[in-house]
Amino acid sequence: MLVYLVKRLLLMAPMLVGITLVSFVVIHLAPGTPVEMQTTLNPKVSLEAQKRLQELYGLDQPLLVQYGQWLKRVVRLDFGRSFSPDRRPVWDKIRERLGITISLNLLSLFIILAVAIPLGVLSACRPHSWFDRATTVLVFFGFAMPTFWLALLLIMFFGVYLDWLPVSGLTSLNFPRFSLWQKIQDLAAHITLPVLVAAFGGLAGMSRYMRGTMLEVIRQDYITTARAKGLSERTVIFKHALRNALLPVITILGLSVPGLIGGSVIFESIFAIPGMGQLFFGAVMARDYPLVMGELVIGAVLTLLGNLLADVGYALVDPRIRTG
Amino acid sequence: MKKRRFWARFRRNRLAMTGLIMVAASFVISLAAPWLAPYDPNHIDLQAVLLPPCAEHWWGTDPLGRDVLSRIIFGSQVSLKVGFVSVGLATLIGLLVGSLAGFYGGWVDYLLMRLVDLMLCFPSFFLILAVIAVLEPSIWNIMVVIGFTSWMGVARLVRAEFLSLREREFVVAARALGASDLRLIFVHLLPNALAPVMVSATLGVAGAILTESALSFLGLGVQPPTPSWGNILTAGKDNIEIAWWLSFFPGLAILLTVMSYNFLGEGIREAVDPRLKD
Numbered sequence: 001m002l003v004y005l006v007k008r009l010l011l012m013a014p015m016l017v018g019i020t021l022v023s024f025v026v027i028h029l030a031p032g033t034p035v036e037m038q039t040t041l042n043p044k045v046s047l048e049a050q051k052r053l054q055e056l057y058g059l060d061q062p063l064l065v066q067y068g069q070w071l072k073r074v075v076r077l078d079f080g081r082s083f084s085p086d087r088r089p090v091w092d093k094i095r096e097r098l099g100i101t102i103s104l105n106l107l108s109l110f111i112i113l114a115v116a117i118p119l120g121v122l123s124a125c126r127p128h129s130w131f132d133r134a135t136t137v138l139v140f141f142g143f144a145m146p147t148f149w150l151a152l153l154l155i156m157f158f159g160v161y162l163d164w165l166p167v168s169g170l171t172s173l174n175f176p177r178f179s180l181w182q183k184i185q186d187l188a189a190h191i192t193l194p195v196l197v198a199a200f201g202g203l204a205g206m207s208r209y210m211r212g213t214m215l216e217v218i219r220q221d222y223i224t225t226a227r228a229k230g231l232s233e234r235t236v237i238f239k240h241a242l243r244n245a246l247l248p249v250i251t252i253l254g255l256s257v258p259g260l261i262g263g264s265v266i267f268e269s270i271f272a273i274p275g276m277g278q279l280f281f282g283a284v285m286a287r288d289y290p291l292v293m294g295e296l297v298i299g300a301v302l303t304l305l306g307n308l309l310a311d312v313g314y315a316l317v318d319p320r321i322r323t324g
Numbered sequence: 325m326k327k328r329r330f331w332a333r334f335r336r337n338r339l340a341m342t343g344l345i346m347v348a349a350s351f352v353i354s355l356a357a358p359w360l361a362p363y364d365p366n367h368i369d370l371q372a373v374l375l376p377p378c379a380e381h382w383w384g385t386d387p388l389g390r391d392v393l394s395r396i397i398f399g400s401q402v403s404l405k406v407g408f409v410s411v412g413l414a415t416l417i418g419l420l421v422g423s424l425a426g427f428y429g430g431w432v433d434y435l436l437m438r439l440v441d442l443m444l445c446f447p448s449f450f451l452i453l454a455v456i457a458v459l460e461p462s463i464w465n466i467m468v469v470i471g472f473t474s475w476m477g478v479a480r481l482v483r484a485e486f487l488s489l490r491e492r493e494f495v496v497a498a499r500a501l502g503a504s505d506l507r508l509i510f511v512h513l514l515p516n517a518l519a520p521v522m523v524s525a526t527l528g529v530a531g532a533i534l535t536e537s538a539l540s541f542l543g544l545g546v547q548p549p550t551p552s553w554g555n556i557l558t559a560g561k562d563n564i565e566i567a568w569w570l571s572f573f574p575g576l577a578i579l580l581t582v583m584s585y586n587f588l589g590e591g592i593r594e595a596v597d598p599r600l601k602d
Contacts (some may be wrong), residue, residue: 018442026451029458130477144583146534148541149575152561160565262449268540280450284457284544292454299450307445 122211142204254310340591
């Protein structure tokens with residue numbers, strides 16, 4: 001297991017280099033230099049100051065040297081300073097928002113699993129029943145539904161028409177004065193809609209996938225054997241079939257990480273949630289290149305970590321992987 | 325797969341036919357937009373601001389008094405263009421990378437597949453947004469960016485097909501007869517690998533339409549006054565408490581269009597899948 005883990009970790013290194021290289025290239029597609037970006041917006045900056053900035057960023061060096069220097073700083077999580085008026089380090093800005101985005105995404109992953117697995121199993125147990133048909137219709141809606149439209153519909157219904165749930169931010173204005181119980185309630189009310197929206201897209205894919213693997217497993221010989229032994233259908237489905245059908249789900253979980261992180265841009269900006277996605281959206285709007293680059297790298301690293309976790313999880317439950 | 329058998333199976337598939345009819349309808353709507361739309365989509369009428377659906381404006385009007393139905397009809401042109409151009413680009417890149425990797429194998433294959441892994445590491449929406457931040461948001465840039473960030477699936481498909489076809493008798497025979505690499509790729513291998521590519525391209529159009537509408541919704545896509553479903557929804561969000569029709573109808577248009585391509589794609593998959601019996 002340890003050997004497997006080390007091997008997996010070593011494989012990550014070239015990927016990390018690749019990720020930073022792509023991010024670097026993307027930002028350097030920009031017409032003009034970051035210095036011009038900062039100075040043309042601010043006519044008070046003298047030519048001499050411009051030159052100093054250029055040297056600071058190493059812009060007088062060839063591109064490859066620039067990349068090397070940038071990479072050296074990135075390894076220490078130094079992405080430079082944001083262009084925004086507060087001029088804070090990019091990493092500080094991302095760090096304080098990372099937790100929110102990760103917790104919300106974990107929560108929606110949990111909901112996806114909690115809903116999609118029973119849905120998939122039930123429709124696989126009774127293929128072509130009315131339940132299976134209803135789920136299939138739901139799945140097609142899930143695949144085609146633009147998440148931001150779903151968000152708007154939910155806001156209209158629960159936020160405006162029924163006026164049950166708050167539709168923006170994580171907490172109410174008077175949050176600090178609440179008791180602990182009130183705080184929990186307030187937070188829960190605020191994140192209900194965003195988490196639902198984030199989960200919805202993955203729900204369709206996951207339940208479809210679960211149905212597929214379950215159908216395949218049920219056809220296997222050992223299921224027939226289990227039934228022939230006279231085990232109850234309950235035991236056969238939940239003990240023999242489900243356990244095996246759950247294996248590939250781990251991989252799908254890992255693969256769904258980039259979608260979730262990418263999707264957070266949309267639901268966080270609609271619901272005004274101070275997470276990574278909203279920060280990224282703001283950075284794109286303001287052409288805050290250091291911040292954009294930092295977010296791009298962090299987003300990809302999170303994906304890489306998600307895949308690593310999925311692979312390790314798979315190796316833990318399936319001995320064929322870690323020895324093979 | 326013989327063409328006639330494909331048609332026979334395709335026509336018997338209800339999902340596929342529904343999809344095909346819906347896709348055809350969306351084509352007709354966007355091509356005939358100037359005749360179908362009751363109003364000029366950019367005609368501003370400050371006497372008719374934010375009207376709810378009524379006899380003159382079936383789907384209401386927006387904050388500038390423009391007819392929402394007409395804007396949605398013209399918006400279908402944007403979706404169609406973005407869907408087809410970006411998927412065309414993605415498919416071309418995917419075919420190229422996949423055939424090179426699958427045909428030559430070895431280090432070419434290794435390098436290209438690591439590039440695919442690398443691209444798949446980025447949350448694609450992040451990558452798209454970053455490029456849009458650097459370039460100007462415009463319909464052309466969006467098509468190119470979506471194309472360049474969504475070719476990986478096709479590349480993997482084509483590579484897998486090539487790997488399984490490469491050693492088959494008809495390819496070995498053609499090679500023995502002295503066929504050049506190009507001839508082998510284009511005449512013998514590619515035509516046999518096209519079925520799964522067709523499925524993924526059809527589903528890809530749906531994905532591209534969703535991505536474009538999300539970008540336009542965020543204000544980073546098609547810029548007003550050009551109508552697109554996404555940017556009508558932006559106005560819907562800004563007026564969510566007073567004008568439900570601004571949010572409801574464009575979203576419905578996206579949902580139906582995306583669904584029709586998904587139906588069509590799944591239908592083609594069922595029609596070409598040899599594991600499913602006639």
